[in-house]
Amino acid sequence: MDVEREHDMMWNPDKVWVEPDPGPRLAALRCNNLQQVVAQVRARGRTPRVCRYALRIDGHWPSNSLDAATALAVRNAWQVGGREQTFTDHQGTSSPELRTGWCLVRNQIRAGYADGVVVTTTGVISPRSDEYEAELHWFELRCAFVAVVAPTVQAGRL
Template sequence: MDVERERDARWNPQMVWVEPDPIARLAALRRDNLQQVVSQVLSKGRAPRVCRYALSVGGQWPSTSLGAATAFAVRNAWQVGGEGQTFTDHRGASSPNLRTGWRLVRKLVRSGYADGVVVTTTSVISPHADEYEQELNWFALHCAFVAVVAPASQVGRL
């Protein structure tokens, strides 16, 4: 379908072609997966278990971000893990796969101890739309979700 759109756009330059907003598409992907996983967990008679993840800047503990993630989870009646389920990394490594804390989040999900992760903005996971999408797909594949406190973040926009 995308190939056909590109071909048609090339052969019909006089037509106005509207490209879908990648931010909206990723937000819908995240939202749909979150709703599906939460529904499945609730149907089993338990609250979703979540861990929290944030980036620290200048060696400071990201207490505000983690507090916002906790408040968001509590408002949604999700079970928030304790200190063993709170993960942070220093801002710097752009790829989430290179960060120790993010790898621990994935390990917790993969082992079945968490149904999802709560972050403050999408850019905490990655400022690059393609990397962020890869992470969303990984969570969907492992029947887990990503919850974002402020989902209006502009991932992939410079």
């Protein structure tokens, strides 16, 4: 079906093509991975450990965002790292891979000090769906998860 669509797009360049919203697909990917990782960690008799990540706006410390991340972790009985596992970046840096704080989150995951990260919204990771998806895949490959306090789609699921 996708191949047919590509051929149609190539042979009918004047036709208007509507792209599906990637939000629901990405939310499902994130939720499924989160549930799998948490179940695996708990099956090993461990409590999932999480980092908190937020963006600073105009240099202000994101207390509310970090408190909301902590509250979500506590509700789910996850272990919240202290100040040493709380990371922030200035709002405005585009690619997550170029942000110091986000790279430190990845280092915590890579080193095995955390099983996931909690953010307030998906846009904190990246407002671009392709970058956000790449980050979800990065976490999935490392058996780690991304949890979102205020998901933009599929309300009621983590």
